[in-house]
Amino acid sequence: MINALDQIFVLLKHWIVGFMPEALQPFVGIVLSVVAIVVVFPGLFALTTVLERKGLGRMQNRIGPNRTGPYGILQPVADGIKSLTKEDIVPVSADAVVHFLAPLVLVVVVFMGFSVLPMGRNMQLVDMDAGLLFFFAIGASTELSIFMAGWSSRNKYSLLGAMRAVAQMVSYEVPLLMSSVVVVMITGSLSLVKIVEAQNQYTWGLPHWYIFTPWGCAAFLMFAVAATAETNRSPFDLPEGESELVAGYFTEYSGFKFALFFLGEYLGMFSMSGLGTTLFLGGWSAPLAALNFVPSWIWFFSKVMLSICVLIWLRGTLPRLRQDQLMNFAWKFVLPMTLLNLLVAALWRFMGEGWLRWVVCSAILLGVYVVAGRTGMKRKHYGPRSYRYAE
Amino acid sequence: MTIVFWILAALTVAGALAAVTLRNTVHCALAVTTAFAGLALLFLQLDAQFAGFAQILVYIGAVAILVVFAILLTRGSETSEHGVFSPTWLAGLCIAAAVFALLGWAVLRSVNAIPQQVMAPAITVKDVGNALMTRYVLPLEIVALLLTAAMVGAVIVAMHEKGDVK
Numbered sequence: 001m002i003n004a005l006d007q008i009f010v011l012l013k014h015w016i017v018g019f020m021p022e023a024l025q026p027f028v029g030i031v032l033s034v035v036a037i038v039v040v041f042p043g044l045f046a047l048t049t050v051l052e053r054k055g056l057g058r059m060q061n062r063i064g065p066n067r068t069g070p071y072g073i074l075q076p077v078a079d080g081i082k083s084l085t086k087e088d089i090v091p092v093s094a095d096a097v098v099h100f101l102a103p104l105v106l107v108v109v110v111f112m113g114f115s116v117l118p119m120g121r122n123m124q125l126v127d128m129d130a131g132l133l134f135f136f137a138i139g140a141s142t143e144l145s146i147f148m149a150g151w152s153s154r155n156k157y158s159l160l161g162a163m164r165a166v167a168q169m170v171s172y173e174v175p176l177l178m179s180s181v182v183v184v185m186i187t188g189s190l191s192l193v194k195i196v197e198a199q200n201q202y203t204w205g206l207p208h209w210y211i212f213t214p215w216g217c218a219a220f221l222m223f224a225v226a227a228t229a230e231t232n233r234s235p236f237d238l239p240e241g242e243s244e245l246v247a248g249y250f251t252e253y254s255g256f257k258f259a260l261f262f263l264g265e266y267l268g269m270f271s272m273s274g275l276g277t278t279l280f281l282g283g284w285s286a287p288l289a290a291l292n293f294v295p296s297w298i299w300f301f302s303k304v305m306l307s308i309c310v311l312i313w314l315r316g317t318l319p320r321l322r323q324d325q326l327m328n329f330a331w332k333f334v335l336p337m338t339l340l341n342l343l344v345a346a347l348w349r350f351m352g353e354g355w356l357r358w359v360v361c362s363a364i365l366l367g368v369y370v371v372a373g374r375t376g377m378k379r380k381h382y383g384p385r386s387y388r389y390a391e
Numbered sequence: 392m393t394i395v396f397w398i399l400a401a402l403t404v405a406g407a408l409a410a411v412t413l414r415n416t417v418h419c420a421l422a423v424t425t426a427f428a429g430l431a432l433l434f435l436q437l438d439a440q441f442a443g444f445a446q447i448l449v450y451i452g453a454v455a456i457l458v459v460f461a462i463l464l465t466r467g468s469e470t471s472e473h474g475v476f477s478p479t480w481l482a483g484l485c486i487a488a489a490v491f492a493l494l495g496w497a498v499l500r501s502v503n504a505i506p507q508q509v510m511a512p513a514i515t516v517k518d519v520g521n522a523l524m525t526r527y528v529l530p531l532e533i534v535a536l537l538l539t540a541a542m543v544g545a546v547i548v549a550m551h552e553k554g555d556v557k
Contacts, residue, residue, distance in 0.1 A: 095415075095418075098417075098418075098421065128440065129440060129515050129516055129517075130440045130441060130444055130516040133440075133441070133444040133445075133448070133516065134440075134444055136448060137444040137445075137447035137448040137451075137452065138447070139452075140447065140448050140451060140452025140453070141447065141451050141452060143452065143456055144421075144424060144451060144455055144456065144459075147456070147459055148421065151417060151459070151463070159463075163463070166456060166460070170453075170456060173452070189517075190516055
């Protein structure tokens with residue numbers, strides 16, 4: 001019974017596929033999985049917009065949307081209808097073809113990232129040998145669509161926003177990759193399914209998640225910072241800083257194309273949270289051995305939604321960074337720390353079992369963190385900003 | 392030769408042709424990105440996962456971005472007045488055709504030179520990693536050193552001395 005509930009979506013898929021003729025079965029199976037992804041995540045997106053607006057409202061001492069439906073929960077429906085019926089304005093001087101393609105490319109590319117995430121036991125579209133590599137390759141392609149949007153609008157704010165976004169995403173992609181590499185080093189596989197299985201073990205009822213090791217905890221924190229920057233979320237939302245650039249790279253988009261950008265941004269958040277969950281928080285495995293009776297997909301989606309709540313909380317709490325702070329932080333602090341973390345993970349691997357590796361690895365990471373942070377802050381002079389390479 | 396191959400081949404060739412014939416430089420950059428993507432998909436279709444993903448990660452994620460940045464930061468993306476072809480297009484065409492013919496000849500000959508294998512060898516990403524870390528570790532390190540030196544050089548070229556009058 002418990003097993004059936006855990007595999008309910010897999011069994012449902014096999015049941016539906018069973019009705020099809022033999023030749024069509026693999027094809028129908030793939031189509032069903034794709035449809036599930038394309039339906040579930042935009043549904044979560046609608047839910048998250050309400051959550052975010054209500055949550056931010058509470059944090060800023062407002063009420064938030066409360067007119068549509070009970071407690072305003074029908075707000076996304078109203079927003080959807082509004083964006084569908086709004087006029088689609090394309091600026092006269094804009095490059096019509098590229099302007100049209102940019103949001104489509106973004107949404108298609110972001111959806112492809114979900115295909116390798118294991119969302120439950122046996123619940124992944126493809127179990128690729130190089131799943132993590134695929135995820136990062138796809139993630140790198142979103143930068144191009146953002147550039148296309150900013151450039152084709154022929155608007156200086158759009159172009160500035162796009163340049164900022166691309167510079168930021170290129171910079172933070174390096175720490176993002178480097179902080180994930182430690183997981184690959186310890187697991188010995190690039191397959192996300194294998195990474196989750198390696199974490200799905202328990203000692204004394206406690207899970208073997210990578211976040212509960214010194215290198216895993218450090219890597220998770222750096223991954224979280226880089227993922228926030230990669231998805232252009234506050235406090236790294238310079239590309240769309242509304243007080244400086246109107247709306248950044250999608251200033252000249254209206255109606256449904258604007259909604260597509262919005263969707264792409266949130267789907268990016270979901271896929272990044274899903275990847276972080278898979279790499280460090282044990283994917284679909286339960287937090288306690290005693291809780292294994294709860295279906296695996298419930299755990300995956302609760303962990304993702306928890307990460308989304310943390311992102312909303314950060315947005316309501318932290319002020320926006322400045323461009324030079326953003327770049328300095330990525331290249332001078334996070335990147336060296338990820339390199340150090342690679343060495344610490346190797347040390348952890350070769351020191352063997354025992355309490356000694358816990359002490360040594362934690363001491364190295366904490367010591368370097370404190371020393372590097374102190375010296376970095378000491379050299380800071382608070383005054384007008386200065387750029388060395390670009391004026 | 393499946394239908395998938397023909398679609399991908401058409402996409403790649405069309406992208407490459409558009410990259411040399413379009414008038415707007417940014418359009419050319421985007422067209423060449425399409426060609427890169429088509430090539431990556433061709434690799435994937437041949438079950439060369441690592442080559443395919445590396446192609447996407449490096450060429451679409453880095454090279455294409457570098458190209459558009461270079462276009463925007465230097466000459467602007469305006470269309471040039473006098474056509475897209477340089478006066479020496481015929482010579483360029485001849486050289487490109489000669490290189491293509493040489494490569495094609497080499498590839499076609501290699502089929503006879505290497506003894507026919509019954510099955511294509513299954514190369515996983517793990518095998519690629521093992522080869523890079525054992526047999527080819529020296530070339531890998533040399534490439535890494537070269538790239539680091541190039542990056543340091545680029546920073547030095549871009550940096551002006553402190554207190555320098557601009």
